[in-house]
Amino acid sequence: MIKKLFISIIFIVAFTYITRAQDYNFRLMLEGIRYDSLLITGLDINNDVVKIQGISQDRQNWYFSIPDSIYNSVGFFYLFSRRMDKKTQTSYNIRIQTTNQQDTLNYYNILSLDRNLKEIQAKYLGQEIRENELIVKLGSNNEEDVFFGTLYTDKLLIPYYKNTELAIQANYPNFGSGGFYTATEIEPSYNDYVKQYKNIIEKYPDSRYLISQIAINLYQYKTKEDLQELYNAFSEVNQQTSWGKIIHNYIKNYYTFSDTILPTWDTGNFEPIIQDSTKINLVIFSASWCTPCHEQIPLLKEIYNDLKEYVDITYVSEDEPKYVDSWRKLMQKENIPWRSLLAVNDVTAIKKKYNAVSIPYILLVYPNKHVETIDVRIKKDKDKLYSLCGK
Numbered sequence: 001m002i003k004k005l006f007i008s009i010i011f012i013v014a015f016t017y018i019t020r021a022q023d024y025n026f027r028l029m030l031e032g033i034r035y036d037s038l039l040i041t042g043l044d045i046n047n048d049v050v051k052i053q054g055i056s057q058d059r060q061n062w063y064f065s066i067p068d069s070i071y072n073s074v075g076f077f078y079l080f081s082r083r084m085d086k087k088t089q090t091s092y093n094i095r096i097q098t099t100n101q102q103d104t105l106n107y108y109n110i111l112s113l114d115r116n117l118k119e120i121q122a123k124y125l126g127q128e129i130r131e132n133e134l135i136v137k138l139g140s141n142n143e144e145d146v147f148f149g150t151l152y153t154d155k156l157l158i159p160y161y162k163n164t165e166l167a168i169q170a171n172y173p174n175f176g177s178g179g180f181y182t183a184t185e186i187e188p189s190y191n192d193y194v195k196q197y198k199n200i201i202e203k204y205p206d207s208r209y210l211i212s213q214i215a216i217n218l219y220q221y222k223t224k225e226d227l228q229e230l231y232n233a234f235s236e237v238n239q240q241t242s243w244g245k246i247i248h249n250y251i252k253n254y255y256t257f258s259d260t261i262l263p264t265w266d267t268g269n270f271e272p273i274i275q276d277s278t279k280i281n282l283v284i285f286s287a288s289w290c291t292p293c294h295e296q297i298p299l300l301k302e303i304y305n306d307l308k309e310y311v312d313i314t315y316v317s318e319d320e321p322k323y324v325d326s327w328r329k330l331m332q333k334e335n336i337p338w339r340s341l342l343a344v345n346d347v348t349a350i351k352k353k354y355n356a357v358s359i360p361y362i363l364l365v366y367p368n369k370h371v372e373t374i375d376v377r378i379k380k381d382k383d384k385l386y387s388l389c390g391k
Contacts, residue, residue: 024066024115032124033154034059035081040066040111042074045215045242047348047357050074066113073242075212076112076169081154084135089149091135096122098170100160105170107158112209114165125155146289165209172200176213177220194226201233208241210234215243215250219355219373224255254355257369262341262350265317265324265331273314273341274365280311280388281365282374285356287318288326293360297334299376303385304338310389313338318347318359 028038038054050070054062084091096107111120133151161167169175176197201210211234214227221227231239231247238244259272274281284300286293304313317340319327324344331340343350351357364374364385374381 022068024071026064027119028062029121030060038062039080040064040077042077044073045246075216076110079109079111086147089147091149091151093151093153094156095153096156096158098158098160106173107170112165112169117161117164120158122156122158125157128153168204168207169209175210176217198230198233201230205235206238211238211243215246218250219361222372224251227251255371257365257371262343265328265340265342276312278367282311282313283316283363283365285316285318285359285361287359288323288330290359296360307389315340317342318351320347
C-alpha cells in the first residue's frame, strides 16, 4: 500500500513538473475500459498536425497537458486510442456522445476543449466494427494515406457539461461546415444557413468552438458581406483571437484576387494564374489523388467548350513533388485543353493564401478582381456562371 502511494505521488509530481501554469491541463476518467495509449491530435491554424500524448498510471485516468500556443491555435481535438495500420488495413476510432433532456448528442471523436473544464468523465458503452470503411489519415492529402479497411469504434458516454464549449459543440456539431454545398433554393437555402449561424453566434459570442469553425470553413462563404456579418456577431475579445484574426484578414485581403506566378505543368515556364484580366476567370484547385476532382473533369470540359470566349480556366495543382508526375499523366490522359499550373514549390503557402483547404475548390474571379467561391456541380452556381456570360 505504501509502495503504491509512493509511486502515485512520484507520478503526480512528475506530471506537474512537465506542465506549466499557462498550459491547459485536464484529466479524462474512464469507466469500463482501459487503454494502453491515448492521444489527442488536431490541425492548427497553419493546417499542420499537432499531437499530445496522454499520461496514465492505471490506464483509466489519463492526464493531458496542452501548451498555450497549441491550445490557442487548434479549434478542436480528435481523440484516438490507436493509430491506423495500413498493413493490416485497420483503424481505431472513438465516438463520444452525451445526453441532454433525453436527446442523444454526438461529438464523434472530436472534443472542443474548455479551460474551465478540468475533468471529463467517460463511460464505455461498447464497440462497433465496420468492414470496408473509407479510412483517411488526419491532415494528409496523400493517396497512400487513404484506404478501405476495418474500422473499430469504441463508444463513450460523457455527461452534458452545461455552459462549456463541449455543450455548444454537442448542440451544433456541424456548425460552419454543413449544408452549404447541398443547399438549394428550397429551404434550407444558403442564405438560411448564414442567418442560422448568425443567430447561434449571437447566443454564444465568446465561443472558441464557433469562431474556429467559421475560420476553418471560410471558403464556403460566397460574399464578403456574409462573412463580415458573422464576424461582427462575435465579441471583440473573440475577434482578437488567432481565429478571429484569420477571419478579419480573409475579409480584408481575400475578396480581391492577389495573383501568384507559378510554373506550368509541361514546360515549367513561370506564368501568373490570371493571364487575361478582361475576362472572367475560373481558378480550379485540384490534385492527382483527388477522386472528386477527376469526376468533375467532364463538366469542366462542357463549360470550357461552351464559354471559352468569355471565361479563362486555370488549374492549380496541389500535388507535392512526388505526385507531380501523376498530375502530368492525368493532364495527358484527359487531354485537358485549359492551362495547368503547379503549386509544387510551396503547396502549403498557396493553399493558405487562397484558402484552398478542401478540393475540388473553384474561385470565380471577375475582371475587377473581385472573388467568389463557386461550385459548378451545383446547378444554381453553374447557371450563374452561364448568365454572367450572357448564356
